[in-house]
Amino acid sequence: MAKGRKTGGRRKGSVNKTTADVKSMIEGALADAGGREYLKKQAIESPAAFMGLVGKIIPRDLNVALDIALSERMRQLIER
Numbered sequence: 001m002a003k004g005r006k007t008g009g010r011r012k013g014s015v016n017k018t019t020a021d022v023k024s025m026i027e028g029a030l031a032d033a034g035g036r037e038y039l040k041k042q043a044i045e046s047p048a049a050f051m052g053l054v055g056k057i058i059p060r061d062l063n064v065a066l067d068i069a070l071s072e073r074m075r076q077l078i079e080r
Helices: 017-033 036-045 047-057 063-079
Strands: none
Touching (some): 017 036, 036 047
8 A cells, every 4th residue: 555545534525524513503593593684684783793704705815816906907008
């Protein structure tokens, strides 16, 4: 057997059972609280907490957006 070769365990990227269970409970609680309408209410009443939640779901690496913006600006400068 080659050194460093994985031969058992969970597949790469699979979700831990506890994590999946907790995620399911959170989704259920959100549905019970009113779902989208509840989140809209929280966005207005607790914007800091709501934006913290938004920060958890947006991509962490925003370099792609920056590269696109810079590329677009360079194109505009070249066309002048």
